[in-house]
Amino acid sequence: MENSLGNHQTEMNLKATELRLGLPGSDEVEKLPCNFSVLRNNKRSSPEEASDVDSISKSKLNSSNGSSHTTNDDQDNAPPSKAQVVGWPPIRSYRKNSLQQKKGEEVGMYLKVSMAGAPYLRKIDLKVYKSYSELLKVLENMFKCTIGEYSEREGYNGSEFVPTYEDKDGDWMLVGDVPWEMFMSSCKRLRIMKGSEAKGLGCF
């Protein structure tokens, strides 16, 4: 059986120093595909916007302190503090949490978010957001849906999708029903329901 597929074996000239790869399309002006290595930086942007970054560095010494470590310098617009890279350094989450709790630092508040009809869950860090409008914008981006306006009397009446959450007592509430701080402390998980599903909620 052949060792390789096609002519690729002969292309692997071990002595060649001109064998270099760039990203597909890197010679063109097209936008590089999103790379989700960067989880968050100081900009309050949604995950999709956060990374116009190229995590693949071809340059040898790329260590100007303070630049994001997933970018080539010339593309780096990130603020001076370090961007956190997903899964780096490689420490299990329970270790991270146990250290952070001790020091009283902000622990990430990761919550599961599901959406009616979507086959998989996402997780978001609630601590990153300061208000409902930020949160809703992120959810809209993440799940490619429109959520619409919240009103105290009507909830999300008329919206195709309605954001709801399960609180500490196991009750399902509309996102926006309680003040933001109360929401932060009582929200266990989020679910974006179809407008029809959510009819029973929000009638408080």
Added chain:
Amino acid sequence: MQQQQKVAALSYSFPEEVLEHVFSFIDSTKDRGSISLVCKSWYEIERWCRRRVFVGNCYAITPAMVIKRFPKVRSITLKGKPHFADFNLVPEGWGGYVCPWIKAMAVAFPCLEEIKLKRMVISDDCLDLIAKSFKNFKVLVLISCEGFTTDGLASIAANCRNLRELDLRESEVEDICGHWLSHFPDSYTSLVSLNISCLANEVNFPALERLVSRCPNMHTLRLNRAAPLDKLANLLRGAPQLVELGTGAYTSEMRPEVFTNLAAAFSGCKQMKGLSGFWDVLPSYLPAVYPVCSRLTSLNLSYATIQSPDLIKLVGQCQSLQRLWVLDYIEDAGLDMLAASCKDLRELRVFPSDPFGLEANVALTEQGLVSVSEGCPKLHSVLYFCRQMTNAALNTIARNRPNMTRFRLCIIEPRTPDYLTLQSLDSGFGAIVEHCKDLQRLSLSGLLTDRVFEHIGTYAKKLEMLSVAFAGDSDLGLHHVLSGCDNLRKLEIRDCPFGDKALLANAAKLETMRSLWMSSCSVSYGACKLLGQKLPRLNVEVIDERGPPNLRPDSNPVEKLYIYRTISGPRLDMPGYVWTMEDDSAYLE
């Protein structure tokens, strides 16, 4: 020809029972595999008497296939998600569901005694099924698993009359109620090992005390953080025969009687060899464990946020230490002391206390590791987080410890060069693979070019697992590894400029490995399709949360790629962001 005939004659001349008896002394999966390859009759005899099965990738084979070949299995080990799932690189819902296995085994293996799972998803219903299907069930080990709650544990406790071991190491358990422990009936006395260190909430402590004191063979007990220190003494008095103990939070109001009680209780533990736990340590309580220190072979202080002087005082008493896990608070000074006092040390893990800080918060450098490598002749397994490294240090370590088998270095900042010469760390890691001829596992970090992979391909002939991040310049790097490392089984790569060429040029190699993970690299969708088409015994999974890859050009790189060998074809339980590249027979445009 004559030799073959002789062998055949010999094997026919032994009655089956004799062969079976001989085989019963052979436990290792690898050896059992070799036995089964000798001849057809040995294959048959072996498969009927194999008791332990190890499945390194639960998707490599179906439950039905395992059951068909080994009808009398008593112990099964299954692994699910790839290793990088530990660091949140595998999205939620990827897979690793154990349910189909449990359902099949509930019917086929009524005598099953042991289930050991790693990185798998197990539900309460599954736990319930286990509890009710296997009358002689003895051992349940769930390492880094998830999907279950304390209700499932209650069912295990209530129904498994012969349970000996319940180990939930590092699993994510929804902690609904601490009373699950009370479901062990009063008549139940066979517990030997209990590890509940991952549970978030307090268990019912009186129930735990009663359980521990009525089980005379208790050997290992690992409490969770919520277990109060002032109750530990009583617990220990009920089980002075304990060999391995994990404390809860090691802090309490400073009360003299708590301390003296604790010290007295530890004095009574004459068999104690291993300690762990130690969350939230109050240093003044540490001397309570001094009575057991000289006998300790294993010490896990990786949650103990105490400073170097206290660490030195403690570790300095443990001359028999073989394994030490500790935070980098130990600093170079502490490691110097370790090197001087603990001559039997075999394994060292140093974890970072401030992994996301920009500056070093402790005086721990490459020097600490060099000291230990000099002073501890049996040291063969290292996991070391630090912020600076030099080729010289790596060179010294390599020459000091040619017996190294596991070397995992994590320099916290990606692409950090040798801080003295500002060069790459290629030659340092090169020295490691050159001198440590039995190296089985290696994790790289720091600034690395294709050269380091050339060294690895040339020298690391026994290497089985390699982890790479933010390294290399081109496909040449990957090619060196795939073509040179004869024993490579697991390769995991993130954020490296490796693309199609090396993969396609070494496609056949992938069938000799358990798995390959590549994320944030440059492998195109087109290459994935090609691999999937041409190699039917591989599952090529593209993991991409941007949506279906066929909506983008073939040249577009995939986010994540997980390739593993399998004889059971593509799996059917994938979430919406995973696509298996179909082989030729099933390929649809």
